[in-house]
Amino acid sequence: MLVQRDRSQERTGFQESAPYHPDYDLQTDFVMVYGIDDTMPERIRQWKEQGYIVHLMTGVAWGDYNRYLDGEVDGEPHWDEAQTDRSGKMILHGTKPVIPYMVPTISFGRYLAERICIAVDAGVEAIHLEEPEFWVNGGYSEAFKREWQLYYKEPWIPPHTSADAQFRASKLKAFLYTRMLDRLCGEMKEYALKRYGRMLRFYVPTHSLINYTQWRIVSPQSRLIELPAVDGYIAQIWTGTSRTPNVYEGVRKERTFETAYLEYGMMQELVRGTDRRMWFLHDPIEDNPNHTWADYKQNYLKTVTASLLHPGISHYEVAPWPRRIFKGTYPAEDGSGKESIPPTYATTLLNVMHTLGNMAHEVNESEGEPLQVGVLIADSAMFQRMRPEEGAPDAGKYDGTDPDGFQQEGDTELLDFSPFYGLALPLLKHGIPVRPVQLDNVRRYPEYLAPYRVLVLSYEFMKPEYPDIHHAIAQWVQEGGALIYVGDDSDPYHRIRHWWNDGGDYGRTYGSPREHLFEQLGLVDSGQLESGEDIRQLGRGVFGWLQENPSSLARSKSGADMLRQTVQKAITLLSGDGSDWKPKHYYKIRRGPYWVAAVLEESISSDPLVIRGPVVDVFDPQLGVLTEVRLNPGQQALLYDVEAGRPSEDGVAVISASSRVEDLTRMSSGFRFIARGPANLKATARIYCPVKPVSATQDRTASVAWEWDSATRTVLLRYEHGKGNRSEIQVNWEAQEQGTSQ
Structure with missing residues (x-):
């Protein structure tokens, strides 16, 4: 049940660039005033007067920074710091005015610091530096060329000319935004403490590693964990990211719930075992303005449900841009023009938003959840998102706002990101509690892999940045974990200049990082391993190898079945009877008095999931009391168990x-x-x-x-x-x- 909560808990918030207005006063705990233009101090004052805890949010890669670009700030034009593609065109976030994505130079960071100081002077309690993004098809501006020479101490190489050049360019892009955030956060914290005696907090709103890789964007991601001045993140996951099509059993289509489930799981991993704050974002609409309200609602409920199935997080950004939600118009269902938000949807949104403020309950029940299966993914997945073939075209820019245009002009097969989804979706679609696992964290935290019994790994779409990761994985297997490796060494990025083939400290070179991993596992003569059949005991653990490119597992039902059967065999060998392998066609957990449930399409059954009442349907604008709920495939629910949450006999x-x-x-x-x-x-x-x-x-x-x-x-x-x-x-x-x- 809802209780009055202190705003200082900051359980719910939203971001807004407009001045205060009662029509979109959502009554959350905090508000993020967006943008650092000249109106910023007045907007901060207005929202503070309404009782909000006020934060500032601004883009760290893009924004209305034309005064800086035109040289009005320091007398020197900075247009050469715009991200540029190989044809010499700027990569734009907006055209009126022209808003390019920026190369995060030290000069640009200095400009942002000067503007952020004004927000600190106005009394904000936290700063959000949004979306540190460098597009994969960028890396051709003069500023980036200078940064390449400084970082690599060699002349710039066009990123599209080889796998090695692309990998190195993307690694530099991640470094540059890490440097920018480290400098900004540290400098501003010192400013606030020295001048006002106030501890300023810094957060980074960022898409998931899965989405950035799929959309071909490079960002620091898990590197931010190593920056002590960063206090946490907002997981920018919403309909626009999660409806990006992927391929399962040969069918390419939108799978909003499943993609969101993986994205939120990825972001939960980003803070697991740390004291850093994570807010999960939901958006009742999205950046693409061409959908109907019915479409927005259907997909919004999918993302909300997917987020609530990750109970490690209980803080939420309930909406970006509430003005565009409650004051905007979108295509009518009958094609008659545009219409404002339907009153019933508005009421449902507010029901959900205020319920989220009370979702800090521990999980009391989670059906079929004891088996923990992880699919490993690393930051380096972002570094190899360009085809290195001779004469390969630019894959294009995809940001979810024009999917039809990209379908005609872009590299759709590359956008699918099938090497990852080919490993994750076959398990997720059968109700196996699968989570993306951050490979880079293996060397950061002792026992990071301990919660997982089964791990699926492939180096055909990412690379391990350091060899000691393999020592930790090998130890985890020896102590009782089951590792399934999927790969055929066909990825051209195996041949980039990196630790496994540079002949450095290891006394030998390896054709791929897989060979080094197998050596640490004691499988030196890997040629004796037979794909899919050789599931063997290693110490107290289990190892199996599918000698397939993981993208092939997405292309057919037989490929998906092959992965599932291999994982099942490993679990059977691990446990003796395979009793932990319990496929189902739904996910369902209890959070305090709340039931959260989703029934899967393309799964093992088309039967409805029945939940007994009495329950209150939080997604229903009338908050109806139901004696029974029947969820069909493709449906989700957030239900309040009336008897479980009942107060004392005469309580209100x-x-x-x-x-x-x-x-x-x-x-x-x-x-x-x-x-x-x-x-x-x-x-x-x-x-x-x-x-x-x-x-x-x-x-x-x-x-x-x-x-x-x-x-x-x-x-x-x-x-x-x-x-x-x-x-x-x-x-x-x-x-x-x-x-x-x-």
């Missing part, structure tokens, strides 16, 4: 509400509370109520519609947020009925 408590509920007070004649939310929007609240009400009012005069559910002793209230974003709701029952139950 909020189950769910599309308002921020404050000052809930029981009186002898009933109860009252303050409801806060966006002006003029319809709201609902379902509340435990020991006695059937006789009346309900808003601000002591207006009547409030209500419905009594005698079976659950709950009351549903329907009202509208007032123009001032604050209303007092009062529910009355007859005096002679006090203490009775109906």
